[in-house]
Amino acid sequence: MSNTADRLGTLIRDNLDLDHDPDLDVKFSDVAISSVEAVAFFKLVNEEFSLGLAAEECRQFETLRQLVDFIDARGG
Amino acid sequence: MLITTTEPPWWGRWREADGATILHVDLSAYAARDALAVALLDEAEQARRRRLLAARARREFALCRAALRVVLAERLGCDNSQLSFGYLEHGKPFARVDGRRAAIDFNVSHSGLHGLIAVGEHAQIGLDVEERRPRKDFEGIGSLVFSTAERQLLAAADDRSESQVFYRLWSLKEALIKAIGTGFSLAPTGIELPAAMLRGARSGEYRFAHLPAETWKLIDLGERRFAAALAYPVTLP
Numbered sequence: 001m002s003n004t005a006d007r008l009g010t011l012i013r014d015n016l017d018l019d020h021d022p023d024l025d026v027k028f029s030d031v032a033i034s035s036v037e038a039v040a041f042f043k044l045v046n047e048e049f050s051l052g053l054a055a056e057e058c059r060q061f062e063t064l065r066q067l068v069d070f071i072d073a074r075g076g
Numbered sequence: 077m078l079i080t081t082t083e084p085p086w087w088g089r090w091r092e093a094d095g096a097t098i099l100h101v102d103l104s105a106y107a108a109r110d111a112l113a114v115a116l117l118d119e120a121e122q123a124r125r126r127r128l129l130a131a132r133a134r135r136e137f138a139l140c141r142a143a144l145r146v147v148l149a150e151r152l153g154c155d156n157s158q159l160s161f162g163y164l165e166h167g168k169p170f171a172r173v174d175g176r177r178a179a180i181d182f183n184v185s186h187s188g189l190h191g192l193i194a195v196g197e198h199a200q201i202g203l204d205v206e207e208r209r210p211r212k213d214f215e216g217i218g219s220l221v222f223s224t225a226e227r228q229l230l231a232a233a234d235d236r237s238e239s240q241v242f243y244r245l246w247s248l249k250e251a252l253i254k255a256i257g258t259g260f261s262l263a264p265t266g267i268e269l270p271a272a273m274l275r276g277a278r279s280g281e282y283r284f285a286h287l288p289a290e291t292w293k294l295i296d297l298g299e300r301r302f303a304a305a306l307a308y309p310v311t312l313p
Contacts, residue, residue, distance in 0.1 A: 020129050029167075032133035034187060035250060036206065040217050055220040056263045 004049075004068045011044050024065040049074075083108055087143035090192065093295050093306050096201060101143050101191030103136050110135055113142035116156055140184050140191040147195055152178055168257035183254055190302050198308035202255025204247040205297075205304040214242040221249065223268035243303035248273065248294060251305035252282060255292060270294065281310070 005024060012022040016033060033041070042058045045051065049071050061067040086109050090100035117125065121141055128134045148171050149156050160172045171178040182195045188207035195201075211217070218230050226245050233241040248269050253262065262284070270280030278296045290309055297304035 018130060019132075023129075026129060027127075030127045030129055032128050032130060032137070034206075036209075036211075036217065036246060039220055040211070040213060043213070043216055043220055054263060054265070056261060059259060059261060 002068060002072065004071050005064070007048060008045065008064060008068060008071075011041070011048060015044055016041060022064060024068065025063055027062050028064075029062075045071075083112055085143070085146070086113075086139055087147070087191075087193070091297070093194075093297065094293065094308075096194045096196035096198060096306060096308065098203070098297070098306070099143065099147060099193045099195070101140050101186065101193060103139055103186060103189045103191050105135060110138060113138040116142040116145050118157075118160060120160070136186050136191065140186055140193065143191070144182060144184055144193050147193060148178070148180065148182065151180060151195060164257055166257055166259040166261060168254070185250075185254075185304075187302060192297075192304060194306055196308070200255050200257060200309055202251040202253065202257075202307040203305070204250035204254060205302050206243040206247050206250075207302050208239045208243045210239060211242075214238050218242060218245070221246070221264040223265055225268055225271075225274060229274055240303075244296065244298055244305075245269065247298065247303040247305040248296060248307075251307040252292060252294060255307035255309070256284065256287075282307070 009022050012018065016037060018031070039055055042055065045067070046053055061070065087099050087101040090098050114122065114125065117138060125134050125137050128137060145156050145159055149159055152173055154173045158174050160175070161169045162172055162177070163169050171180060171182065180195065181198055181201045182193060183201045183203040184191065184193050185203045185205045187205050188209070190205055190207060192203055192205045194203040215230060218227055222230065222245060230238065230241050230245065249264060249267055252267060253259065253264065266285065270282055273280040273294065273296065280294050282292045282294050283290065292307055293310045295306045297306055
């Protein structure tokens with residue numbers, strides 16, 4: 001796993017009530033977290049990686065891998 | 077009746093709201109119900125259920141979808157096997173009978189142990205339910221989805237009322253977003269709830285900035301157990 005993926009995995013394990021380990025290629029829609037949890041998680045990602053993205057921009061990411069790639073392309 | 081065992085339905089009529097019937101679905105973990113619910117799903121739904129990673133999510137999906145199937149089949153006078161579902165661009169589902177889109181709309185939401193299903197003749201129903209789960213970061217989350225006036229309302233709430241205010245605002249906004257069917261492709265911070273509803277009114281009317289000819293009715297359905305809201309268009313061009 002990349003450093004970005006590790007950091008995201010830690011954010012997920014510490015903040016989302018999942019009964020499975022995060023998988024880079026699973027669709028977010030199949031993780032089925034609530035919309036409140038999704039926005040709360042997105043806020044944490046924004047803070048961890050200084051992204052400054054608006055809520056409507058999170059829908060471009062369908063999987064954790066797409067989010068990792070986006071963050072890495074921005075320089076982590 | 078599609079449920080033929082002695083197991084009582086896990087859903088029931090909760091309330092009527094302006095021509096929409098709203099049902100409450102009990103999402104408590106109960107293996108006998110789960111098995112009955114899964115048996116009512118078609119192949120596509122069973123595949124969808126299997127893709128869900130968490131047992132809780134699989135249970136919520138099956139119980140809500142099975143209840144929806146029974147209710148729609150009764151309303152449409154068809155058999156469960158004739159029903160299927162299609163999805164619009166942003167994921168909003170619609171019902172088909174024998175492959176043809178049915179003249180009925182519905183929306184489903186669930187949170188914790190509570191599922192709600194709204195069924196009616198309105199063209200685009202949006203429904204949301206939120207258990208008021210304690211969080212430490214209401215204002216931070218609100219900063220990403222609430223308008224300036226909504227954020228001010230949340231900031232003014234004391235510790236006892238903060239979760240009530242947050243989940244009420246959230247459910248009202250999400251019901252509108254689900255009604256129009258765009259998900260978060262619309263900037264949620266740009267949707268400001270009706271001023272009267274920010275002052276506590278239980279219903280109001282809303283117009284999206286990009287759809288000035290359409291008026292949407294918004295109803296606060298919140299009660300002791302959860303926040304909830306219903307939205308639908310009252311005029312369409």
